[in-house]
Amino acid sequence: MSTFSDLGLKEPINKALRDLGYEKPTVIQEKAIPQIISSSEDLKAFAQTGTGKTAAFSLPIIELADETSTATQAIILSPTRELAVQIGRNIEDFSKYLPNLKVVTVYGGSNIDQQIRQLKRGAQIVVGTPGRTVDLIKRRALKLNTVKWLVLDEADEMLNMGFKDELDKVLEATPETKQTLLFSATFPREVESIARNYMSNPVEITSGQKNQGSDNVSHESYFVTERTRYQALKRIADVNPNIYAIVFCRTRRETQEVADKLIQDGYNADSLHGDLSQGQRDSVMEKFRKKNIQMLVATDVAARGLDVNNLTHVINHKLPDQIENYNHRSGRTGRAGNKGVSIALVNRKERGKLRPIERILKKKFVDTAIPTGEEICKKQLFHLIDKVENTEINTSKIDAFLPSIYEKLNEFSREDLIKKFVSLEFNSFLSYYENAPDLNNMSSRDDRGDRNNSRGGRMSNENMTRFFINLGRKDRLNPAKLMGLINEQGIDKNVEIGAIDILDTFSFFEIDKNFENQTLDAFGNNNSEFNGRRVNVEITKERKGRRSGGGGRRRNDSSNKGFGRSRNNNDRFQGKKSNHRKFDRRSK
Numbered sequence: 001m002s003t004f005s006d007l008g009l010k011e012p013i014n015k016a017l018r019d020l021g022y023e024k025p026t027v028i029q030e031k032a033i034p035q036i037i038s039s040s041e042d043l044k045a046f047a048q049t050g051t052g053k054t055a056a057f058s059l060p061i062i063e064l065a066d067e068t069s070t071a072t073q074a075i076i077l078s079p080t081r082e083l084a085v086q087i088g089r090n091i092e093d094f095s096k097y098l099p100n101l102k103v104v105t106v107y108g109g110s111n112i113d114q115q116i117r118q119l120k121r122g123a124q125i126v127v128g129t130p131g132r133t134v135d136l137i138k139r140r141a142l143k144l145n146t147v148k149w150l151v152l153d154e155a156d157e158m159l160n161m162g163f164k165d166e167l168d169k170v171l172e173a174t175p176e177t178k179q180t181l182l183f184s185a186t187f188p189r190e191v192e193s194i195a196r197n198y199m200s201n202p203v204e205i206t207s208g209q210k211n212q213g214s215d216n217v218s219h220e221s222y223f224v225t226e227r228t229r230y231q232a233l234k235r236i237a238d239v240n241p242n243i244y245a246i247v248f249c250r251t252r253r254e255t256q257e258v259a260d261k262l263i264q265d266g267y268n269a270d271s272l273h274g275d276l277s278q279g280q281r282d283s284v285m286e287k288f289r290k291k292n293i294q295m296l297v298a299t300d301v302a303a304r305g306l307d308v309n310n311l312t313h314v315i316n317h318k319l320p321d322q323i324e325n326y327n328h329r330s331g332r333t334g335r336a337g338n339k340g341v342s343i344a345l346v347n348r349k350e351r352g353k354l355r356p357i358e359r360i361l362k363k364k365f366v367d368t369a370i371p372t373g374e375e376i377c378k379k380q381l382f383h384l385i386d387k388v389e390n391t392e393i394n395t396s397k398i399d400a401f402l403p404s405i406y407e408k409l410n411e412f413s414r415e416d417l418i419k420k421f422v423s424l425e426f427n428s429f430l431s432y433y434e435n436a437p438d439l440n441n442m443s444s445r446d447d448r449g450d451r452n453n454s455r456g457g458r459m460s461n462e463n464m465t466r467f468f469i470n471l472g473r474k475d476r477l478n479p480a481k482l483m484g485l486i487n488e489q490g491i492d493k494n495v496e497i498g499a500i501d502i503l504d505t506f507s508f509f510e511i512d513k514n515f516e517n518q519t520l521d522a523f524g525n526n527n528s529e530f531n532g533r534r535v536n537v538e539i540t541k542e543r544k545g546r547r548s549g550g551g552g553r554r555r556n557d558s559s560n561k562g563f564g565r566s567r568n569n570n571d572r573f574q575g576k577k578s579n580h581r582k583f584d585r586r587s588k
Contacts, residue, residue, distance in 0.1 A: 007033045009063050012097035026052040028207035036060035042180045042202035044195050051207050053183045054090050057151050067100040070122025071146040079157040081107040088127045108132045109278035116141040130166035137173050144173045151181045156191045171198050216334030221344045221365040228439045229345055232370045239371040241383040245313035247297045248329050259297040272298040300325055309335045316344045319353050326357045369440050373433030464498040464510035466540040471530055472505040489522035
């Protein structure tokens, strides 16, 4: 493999690259840089996410740009603010020994007047999102008649985000003599259409095979139900103590809900989605880059342009609507020669989406069991022991205290001290996962329950007592809120809760017969209220042989929607905020 010096770059650029720790070019850089420097032909380049596309197109532009002219010579379009900002920063880093070369980054959500002032001062390179670029063209603040290079970075994503009209307007504002450089991780038909309409006999180069996933990323699938999806996410995090991950969701609402749950449960997490202001997004990304956040919950807006090279995992809380986006998501890990894991949480209906993704990746998903409580405790315990083993001792600061410490602990044996130390750090974790159910069995059972329900329901379990409660959908009750209400009564942390059936004005739930009296006493003694309404709970008397049916059910109806069973604590069902203490993940 050649060095950057061999690619025709001048010494100030090579010096900046050495400062940044760049040693040898990637495959796409090795192919694209000489091609752009030596030829004015249009270029269509495929490269997987994380293979160095930004340097592949920006370094030759920096090499060829005329520093003596302040006219805009290159316009680089990117689909997201995050990616535009990152490209701008990279170009500043690459050109730090070229003081007369200026770059301006323009994007929505930031002060347009300030961006206009920057453009008036002159910049050879402008990086922008399509919408803000068009706004500046309309205001005549951005003139592209002198552009020599037009770069369309992540062209497929710009089309996915609905920027076709904006692309057309930017392209119309540039001279026909420009060189168009199109870079993309996937090449769907729409991108090929851009190439046909706006490029002239482009040269095509690739790094790897089109649309194929990175060799450094392994792909795992976990079978969940909607009840166990979030619980599975937490267990995956807990079984990987050093996790540094992006958790992808489909919608902004889902993203915020998952992030809020993780934060409430003691994880160092935050959200990134389109409802945040630019300042909020910048703040979140800064914390994530510094690893003050270990799990970033994001929409696909974060699939592009995140300059984070050491992610251990990408977790698909929900698969993307467009299967091609899975490749972009998974490409955020396994970068810069590192290994990474991409995880898909899928229910029975979503399993069919894995096959077309496998065809794109040319890889198989490995079906993986959700970690059990025992496996998690073992992994966390030995992680703690490894940290102790590798901790450096600063004797100069603790020597003065050691005699008193030895005297105080003298009565304990070595074995007792180890047990006490481990218990001090680990008791809350052990308690949390004590008697935790196997979510794999729950997923299978819930799946069978879902299929049974589609055929008209199933009978109540003979080991459960069925209760009536005078709250229903009109009271804004749902299964999660009902579980939370039951949790709040303090019946028993390990009480088993069975089927839940929410109707319009009242509902039913099942509880282990052994806790029948405790349940009645708890609700009776606590004078419970829900949304300002007094709660009334009674035991239901079943009618023999009757199955679940439609509306008009009474308290002695044995209808059952078969939600399956779960233990009465937060890991089993998110109806109540967890009160267990996680290890401080910021220290990892």
